Amino acid sequence: MKLDKTFQPSPTYALQLDAQDRLASFREAFIITDPNLIYLDGNSLGRMPRVAAEKAKQIVDEQWGRDLIRGWNKGWWDAPARVGDKIGQIIGAAKGQAIVCDTVSVNLYKLVMAALAYQPEKKRIVTDTMNFPSDLYILQGCVEQLGSRHEIIRIGSNDHELTPDLDALESAITEDTALVTLSHVLVKSGYLYDMKRITEMAHEKGALVLWDLSHSVGALPIALDDCNVDLAIGCTYKYLNGGPGAPAFLYVNKNIQEKISSPIWGWWGQNNPFAFGLDYEPAPGAARFLVGTQPMISLLTMEAALEPTLQAGIDSLRAKSILMTDYASFLTENWLAPFGFSLGSPLDSAKRGSHISIRHPEGYRINRALIEEMNVIPDFREPDNIRLGFAPLYTSFMEVWEGFDRIKRVMEEKKYEKYPKQRLAVT
Numbered sequence: 370m371k372l373d374k375t376f377q378p379s380p381t382y383a384l385q386l387d388a389q390d391r392l393a394s395f396r397e398a399f400i401i402t403d404p405n406l407i408y409l410d411g412n413s414l415g416r417m418p419r420v421a422a423e424k425a426k427q428i429v430d431e432q433w434g435r436d437l438i439r440g441w442n443k444g445w446w447d448a449p450a451r452v453g454d455k456i457g458q459i460i461g462a463a464k465g466q467a468i469v470c471d472t473v474s475v476n477l478y479k480l481v482m483a484a485l486a487y488q489p490e491k492k493r494i495v496t497d498t499m500n501f502p503s504d505l506y507i508l509q510g511c512v513e514q515l516g517s518r519h520e521i522i523r524i525g526s527n528d529h530e531l532t533p534d535l536d537a538l539e540s541a542i543t544e545d546t547a548l549v550t551l552s553h554v555l556v557k558s559g560y561l562y563d564m565k566r567i568t569e570m571a572h573e574k575g576a577l578v579l580w581d582l583s584h585s586v587g588a589l590p591i592a593l594d595d596c597n598v599d600l601a602i603g604c605t606y607k608y609l610n611g612g613p614g615a616p617a618f619l620y621v622n623k624n625i626q627e628k629i630s631s632p633i634w635g636w637w638g639q640n641n642p643f644a645f646g647l648d649y650e651p652a653p654g655a656a657r658f659l660v661g662t663q664p665m666i667s668l669l670t671m672e673a674a675l676e677p678t679l680q681a682g683i684d685s686l687r688a689k690s691i692l693m694t695d696y697a698s699f700l701t702e703n704w705l706a707p708f709g710f711s712l713g714s715p716l717d718s719a720k721r722g723s724h725i726s727i728r729h730p731e732g733y734r735i736n737r738a739l740i741e742e743m744n745v746i747p748d749f750r751e752p753d754n755i756r757l758g759f760a761p762l763y764t765s766f767m768e769v770w771e772g773f774d775r776i777k778r779v780m781e782e783k784k785y786e787k788y789p790k791q792r793l794a795v796t
């Protein structure tokens with residue numbers, strides 16, 4: 370379905386879109402305590418699926434409470450691989466390549482160290498300035514630990530951090546490049562990299578590629594195996610709705626699994642942990658990147674939380690997400706532009722994830738007014754981005770319309786003026 374650009378901005382059109390939405394009933398699968406809240410931050414923390422809430426209770430009461438240590442043989446020990454395979458269905462990974470463990474940042478550390486050790490003679494790491502800061506910090510830490518022999522090249526943008534400079538990227542990837550690592554969807558602008566093309570580009574020069582899927586997984590189709598990706602990491606508490614701090618995942622292509630090694634040799638990554646041998650021998654496959662005991666309550670709750678995504682199917686989710694971000698972009702350009710807003714995301718939906726940024730010099734204060742007075746939750750990213758995330762499983766078109774209507778009211782009534790420019794700790 371395509372957006373009808375002749376419509377007058379009125380709620381009628383949003384209602385019409387909701388009536389035609391085949392995923393509309395998935396909203397019922399989520400706990401929604403305040404129907405008046407316009408929640409546009411599912412790209413930072415997804416809403417809570419009912420099935421996850423029920424499962425969490427069952428895990429605590431029955432598994433932890435009753436099974437105690439016996440739980441390890443009743444589905445706990447193999448959970449990282451089992452849940453990894455379920456996520457594999459969402460990211461285009463055949464079995465045995467994705468595992469769930471630790472955090473995105475820690476998984477990035479493990480895979481970067483492994484990738485740099487794989488081709489120690491190569492000195493270059495290529496990324497971009499629009500990457501998530503934690504990813505850049507982890508890279509800097511890895512370089513320092515390895516004796517500062519590597520050089521990090523950060524590609525910039527020609528259009529105010531909207532789109533990366535792809536020509537610069539191509540020329541930065543040289544024969545001396547060990548690793549190209551990028552966020553699949555950029556955290557601010559929502560720009561979506563062409564995974565296949567960039568991966569090929571890197572492989573032509575013999576570099577490994579590591580994609581951070583945190584802002585794309587659960588929102589759009591990903592084909593890691595088809596794109597021949599080497600390494601990937603991703604988050605489960607955003608579009609996958611796994612809950613705050615739910616463990617992350619990592620992917621290691623089977624072609625490289627036996628050739629690389631984890632920088633942290635823990636017993637969960639050991640070939641035969643219960644032999645309690647004194648010397649480390651890596652487990653076969655991606656499991657060698659496990660370290661120690663995983664947070665079972667959180668991991669198993671997240672496993673249940675995947676159900677709505679698996680049921681809805683990623684292609685349907687993507688189709689709805691495109692329509693939503695098209696609609697939001699249209700409203701930005703037609704409704705909000707007169708108030709000084711500009712669209713901070715690609716107009717072409719093929720180059721965009723499931724969130725958009727709207728930019729305004731007073732963005733920070735507008736964002737606070739939205740949260741504190743208007744019952745709208747976006748988030749703010751420096752210097753002037755208000756990010757609006759559209760989680761297709763539970764966001765309705767009417768909410769998109771209503772969210773924009775409330776932003777318009779903040780501007781008409783200058784509600785933001787009473788807030789200080791001083792930032793709060795979490796924006």
Ligand SMILES: *Cc1c(COP(=O)(O)O)cnc(C)c1O
Binds near residue numbers: 474503504581584617
């Ligand atoms: C959310 C996000 C992370 C989060 O990392 P944590 O280790 O879970 O705090 C990392 N990278 C990107 C691109 C993200 O969007």
